[in-house]
Amino acid sequence: MKIYISNYLSHSISIINYETLETEREIILNNNIYPHHFCVDKEENKIFIPSLINGTLYAVDIISGKILDSISVGGSLSQIFIHEDELFVSNEDTNSIYIINKYTLEPVTMISVDDMPHGFSYHEKNKRLYVPCINSIVCIDIENKSIYKKIDTDFKAWHLEIDEKKEEIYVSTLDGK
Template identity: 90%
Template sequence: MKIYISNYLSHSISIVDYETLETEREIVLNNNIYPHHFCVDEQDGKIFIPSLINGTLYAVDIISGKILDSVSVGGSLSQIFMHEDELFVSNEDTNSIYIINKYTLEPVTMISVDDMPHGLGYDQKNKKLYVPCINSIVCIDIENKIIYKKIDTDFKAWHLEIDQKKKEIYVSTLDGKVVILKEDNLEIINTFYELLLPVQIRFNYKDERVYISDLGYNQIKILDYKLGKYIGKIKVNGIPQGLEISKDYSRLFVSDTENDEVKVYDTKTNQLMKVIHVGKEPTTIVCL
């Protein structure tokens, strides 16, 4: 099992061994590639990286670290999602989702959404992709490549995570809230305050916990999954941004963009297990 980390200002991807929590190697990219987000295709041995600055999507070989192919999309590319043989890329400048063939990097189609689409959340069972925009949430049917439904909001949606068990959507907002909606009709059912700038959200179904990284307050907020209320926090000596949880829910990985580290916490005790030094300004973490 490997852990992949994008280092935005180092123009690199760190690869960490899950068992030892030691860095195996670092893929150093070109200086014009700013990896904010990425996805990994382990079967084909590729990492797909949308560069936030130059509007180009890159396919990078995992083993050699070489760029295999690239395509200029234009605009500010934010997040990427892979489904079967297609890549879905959010573009904040053109207010759209680009769909690209992952083998050829040729464009398939483009779906216009609302202002500044950023994070992406996928419901695997229903094959729906949810896109948070500044004043709306858009649901895309990825098989038919159409907008299935959407809701206008009075909050500034930024990132979101799908609760696959309860069929709910947790949305972090730029105005300091986490909003929970029913997936079927996008009705708001709860709102959490006491946050400053929440970013990513992860579910621990084993221990019935929800983790929210708050880079404004430099901490990880913890919710009781069943009761829907705050039960604790993890103080981070730095600026937490990216979150990932291991498949067995025993470890929580947090990217610290201030200290250029990934911090690993034991989910039973919330105690710091390990500090992994990576590149400059680590953002996204992927555990496979």
């Protein structure tokens, strides 16, 4: 098993051996790619990296470290999640989740959400994506590609994590509350 670590300011992704915690290698990216969130497609040996800086989604080969493909989505791209043959990418500028075909990088659809969607999490059992926004958490049914439910909050949700065993959601906020 491998651990993948984004090195935002170093424009790279470190690959760590899980058992020894030794760095096996580092994928050096172009100077315009700042990896923050990313997802790994082990079957295709690709890493998908949304750029917060230039609104581009990159497909990078894990073995060679070369950019295989890219698509300009625009805006401030943040979190990314892969489900079957689709990529779900949050765009903080357009307040939306873009759904993109992972093989062709062609757009499938877009779902509008509330302000500044950022660090979302997937609930495997109910097949829903929980998206934290500035004053809400939006729950997306990924099979129907639609909003299932929206919960208004009085805090600025930034990242969230789901504990499926306890059926709890843990939220960190943008303002540290």
